[in-house]
Amino acid sequence: MDRHYDAVIVGAGLAGLRAAIELAGRARVAVISKVFATRSHSGAAQGGIGAAIGNEEEDRWEWHMFDTVKGSDYLGDQDAIEVMAKDAPRTIYELEHLGVPFNRTRDGRIAQRAFGGHTRDFGKAPVKRACYAADRTGRVILDTLWEQSLRKGIDFFDEYHVLSLMINGSSCSGVVAYELATGAIVGFHSKAVLLATGGAGRIFKVTSNALASTGDGMAMAYRAGAPLEDMEFVQFHPTGIYKLGILISEAARGEGGVLRNAKGERFMEHYAPVIKDLAPRDMVSRCILEEIRAGRGIDGKDFVHLDLTHLGQDVIGHKLAEIAGFAKTYAGVDPAREPIPVHPTCHYMMGGIAANADGEVVVDAGATPLPGLFAAGECACVSVHGANRLGCNSLLDTLVFGRRTGGAIRDFIQTVKAPKPSDAFRKKAESRMAELLAIEGPEQIGAVMTELQHTMMEHVSVFRHAKGLQAALANIRELKERCARIAILDKGKCFNRNLLDSIELGQMLDLAEVITLGALYRGESRGAHWREDFPKRDDEKFLHHTMVHLSGGAPQIFSRPVAITRFEPRERTY
Amino acid sequence: MQCTFAVFRFDPAADRQSRYQHYVVSAEPADKILDCLNRIRWEQDPTLAYRASCAHGICGSDAMVINGHVALACQKLVRDFKTANNFVIEPLPVFQVLRDLIVDLRPFFEKHRAVRPYLVTAGENPEKERLQNSENQQFVEPALRCILCAACTATCPITRVNPAYLGPAALLRAFRYVCDSRDTLTLERLQALDNDDGIWGCKTMWWCTEVCPKGIPVTKCLGQIKRLLKKGDAHA
Numbered sequence: 001m002d003r004h005y006d007a008v009i010v011g012a013g014l015a016g017l018r019a020a021i022e023l024a025g026r027a028r029v030a031v032i033s034k035v036f037a038t039r040s041h042s043g044a045a046q047g048g049i050g051a052a053i054g055n056e057e058e059d060r061w062e063w064h065m066f067d068t069v070k071g072s073d074y075l076g077d078q079d080a081i082e083v084m085a086k087d088a089p090r091t092i093y094e095l096e097h098l099g100v101p102f103n104r105t106r107d108g109r110i111a112q113r114a115f116g117g118h119t120r121d122f123g124k125a126p127v128k129r130a131c132y133a134a135d136r137t138g139r140v141i142l143d144t145l146w147e148q149s150l151r152k153g154i155d156f157f158d159e160y161h162v163l164s165l166m167i168n169g170s171s172c173s174g175v176v177a178y179e180l181a182t183g184a185i186v187g188f189h190s191k192a193v194l195l196a197t198g199g200a201g202r203i204f205k206v207t208s209n210a211l212a213s214t215g216d217g218m219a220m221a222y223r224a225g226a227p228l229e230d231m232e233f234v235q236f237h238p239t240g241i242y243k244l245g246i247l248i249s250e251a252a253r254g255e256g257g258v259l260r261n262a263k264g265e266r267f268m269e270h271y272a273p274v275i276k277d278l279a280p281r282d283m284v285s286r287c288i289l290e291e292i293r294a295g296r297g298i299d300g301k302d303f304v305h306l307d308l309t310h311l312g313q314d315v316i317g318h319k320l321a322e323i324a325g326f327a328k329t330y331a332g333v334d335p336a337r338e339p340i341p342v343h344p345t346c347h348y349m350m351g352g353i354a355a356n357a358d359g360e361v362v363v364d365a366g367a368t369p370l371p372g373l374f375a376a377g378e379c380a381c382v383s384v385h386g387a388n389r390l391g392c393n394s395l396l397d398t399l400v401f402g403r404r405t406g407g408a409i410r411d412f413i414q415t416v417k418a419p420k421p422s423d424a425f426r427k428k429a430e431s432r433m434a435e436l437l438a439i440e441g442p443e444q445i446g447a448v449m450t451e452l453q454h455t456m457m458e459h460v461s462v463f464r465h466a467k468g469l470q471a472a473l474a475n476i477r478e479l480k481e482r483c484a485r486i487a488i489l490d491k492g493k494c495f496n497r498n499l500l501d502s503i504e505l506g507q508m509l510d511l512a513e514v515i516t517l518g519a520l521y522r523g524e525s526r527g528a529h530w531r532e533d534f535p536k537r538d539d540e541k542f543l544h545h546t547m548v549h550l551s552g553g554a555p556q557i558f559s560r561p562v563a564i565t566r567f568e569p570r571e572r573t574y
Numbered sequence: 575m576q577c578t579f580a581v582f583r584f585d586p587a588a589d590r591q592s593r594y595q596h597y598v599v600s601a602e603p604a605d606k607i608l609d610c611l612n613r614i615r616w617e618q619d620p621t622l623a624y625r626a627s628c629a630h631g632i633c634g635s636d637a638m639v640i641n642g643h644v645a646l647a648c649q650k651l652v653r654d655f656k657t658a659n660n661f662v663i664e665p666l667p668v669f670q671v672l673r674d675l676i677v678d679l680r681p682f683f684e685k686h687r688a689v690r691p692y693l694v695t696a697g698e699n700p701e702k703e704r705l706q707n708s709e710n711q712q713f714v715e716p717a718l719r720c721i722l723c724a725a726c727t728a729t730c731p732i733t734r735v736n737p738a739y740l741g742p743a744a745l746l747r748a749f750r751y752v753c754d755s756r757d758t759l760t761l762e763r764l765q766a767l768d769n770d771d772g773i774w775g776c777k778t779m780w781w782c783t784e785v786c787p788k789g790i791p792v793t794k795c796l797g798q799i800k801r802l803l804k805k806g807d808a809h810a
Contacts, residue, residue, distance in 0.1 A: 099693030446616030
């Protein structure tokens with residue numbers, strides 16, 4: 001079956017929906033998502049969205065820009081960061097106009113609170129910059145944008161899994177997708193494709209990410225020849241619930257919560273004397289693990305305490321209700337009375353499909369666009385987060401660049417004719433599916449996936465060194481071979497999860513290889529990438545983006561310069 | 575420890591009628607029911623079909639019937655059930671089963687759309703945000719917790735006997751927009767709900783409130799719509 005649109009958007013999280021709204025009424029748009037739209041992982045974002053609207057205290061976009069640059073350990077592209085910080089206030093007002101139910105101040109304006117790494121006056125003290133709706137900010141924005149998309153009559157293809165991009169010569173002309181309910185393989189022909197498929201946290205054993213966060217868009221673009229940028233920068237959020245990795249928002253510390261070790265010490269005071277528990281995530285995660293290594297984990301175990309007991313029932317009930325529920329349900333802890341056991345959890349990919357500030361996917365060091373292919377949100381690397389993303393900047397990223405990309409697609413589709421539909425891509429996907437279903441082999445999805453997640457956690461998480469990374473790389477390559485011998489036992493056409501699990505696992509293995517290669521290549525410590533054998537940042541050798549693309553079937557590394565406009569790299573202390 | 579699972583199975587291509595398949599899973603008391611289902615799928619039987627995504631009760635994918643009670647599989651732990659580690663897992667009632675634990679939620683979302691679930695305002699947007707009383711925002715706050723998991727609508731006794739009834743989830747969303755002080759469609763919204771398939775379909779049986787995995791006082795919120803219709807004043 002074939003369908004025809006002006007633009008196809010893959011992913012119904014915030015970036016995809018915001019782009020869809022920008023295009024609605026001006027183009028025929030389809031939004032394709034492997035889960036039902038409101039199940040998208042943007043909905044799990046808790047704490048807030050950053051913007052210097054200054055409702056609680058003085059704030060300026062220049063301060064927001066500086067914090068983001070410094071938070072990125074000077075690897076973020078400053079031209080793009082400037083775009084984001086300047087556009088943030090407009091973005092918040094726009095969300096409010098669309099209906100997002102933000103918490104309010106006493107005088108009825110949008111309320112704001114403190115968040116990690118966000119400061120006043122270029123680092124002098126924490127600032128209240130995060131706009132929020134309790135601790136379900138992502139969820140209410142997702143619901144609002146989805147409902148506005150329904151109002152605007154956008155076509156949704158929920159529970160369709162995109163299998164491949166149609167890239168002909170040098171331009172993209174659609175996608176091939178698989179309908180979960182029927183097993184039908186459908187060609188979506190379009191002038192433009194936007195990848196907005198989110199992250200890939202499921203590569204790691206402990207993660208805050210959804211089961212659906214398997215990096216599909218990144219892997220698809222990579223397999224189609226587009227480069228992935230800065231993939232070695234993987235954010236571990238400091239406060240995942242012990243063992244489970246379920247996120248406890250940074251808002252808990254923004255509202256005054258503190259981390260404590262086995263001695264009851266507020267240990268962040270020693271590491272970040274100025275902003276303490278509100279230091280950026282890469283630092284706090286390392287500090288927690290340092291405390292644990294020094295034997296100061298709770299009961300000598302591998303976790304510390306997040307103490308909210310002094311905040312009072314009112315703050316917890318009104319501003320942190322969701323995480324209080326998580327703590328009760330999953331850890332059996334009432335955070336108003338007892339501290340929550342936490343440790344770092346894989347949370348966010350700073351890297352992704354190389355794209356410019358208009359969402360155009362770029363393919364080389366000179367940033368040449370691939371016509372018709374766009375990327376936005378977590379799956380893209382613009383790069384506004386560099387080596388470490390600040391809390392509250394991911395929702396902002398999805399909305400600022402989702403809108404800009406929607407606008408760029410609107411302009412682009414006016415300049416090109418509808419591509420001549422070819423059924424070659426669909427036929428290729430059909431035969432690939434038939435091949436997958438015909439594999440006879442001894443391997444099991446669960447065993448290969450579990451081994452991948454363990455390897456990545458052990459060797460490629462917060463602390464890394466060459467020996468471990470090499471072991472991980474060898475293991476990943478072996479697992480890729482094993483993955484090719486996994487038999488699909490379900491031969492059916494209705495909700496065949498077995499088939500999708502196998503496809504997702506293959507994609508995660510490709511991304512794990514790229515992450516590990518980047519981590520081996522980057523012989524320095526910057527942001528979330530910490531090499532114990534190279535514990536210093538090395539601007540002379542590595543103040544550039546790592547680009548990995550497939551060339552002749554094998555990954556190749558090249559680099560791209562960082563855009564530095566306002567802030568020269570300095571030592572990063574808090 | 576060992577847990578036994580009797581799981582509802584139905585494959586429309588192969589089965590004339592549904593059946594229960596038995597699995598033995600080793601699990602810890604703090605494991606989620608979803609972890610057990612994942613273990614079955616990844617280690618024993620990859621043909622088992624169910625929906626799940628965030629795995630911590632925010633995306634709303636995995637509402638199902640666990641030991642006779644509608645709940646999210648990712649929000650219930652093994653230790654939450656006093657059934658000697660025996661579990662019976664079935665799909666949501668009311669909706670048509672597509673395969674195994676997956677039901678057709680299209681009717682659920684059609685009802686959601688029917689309440690015009692979006693903010694409608696008159697005139698130009700201001701330069702900055704519209705003002706809204708914090709009290710008003712807090713008044714609608716319970717409805718913002720809704721994750722559209724369909725647990726309430728699947729449980730509601732009225733939904734079972736009247737397929738045309740909007741059901742608690744759609745009515746809760748209607749409450750969210752009726753009572754939002756920024757919305758200007760209040761009267762029309764209320765009029766559209768003023769019938770037996772709308773708000774008066776609710777017979778205050780509290781099942782929705784009891785089953786809601788997000789602890790939303792659904793019945794009370796629906797009661798607010800009834801109150802407003804009776805006194806003809808929309809904003810809290």
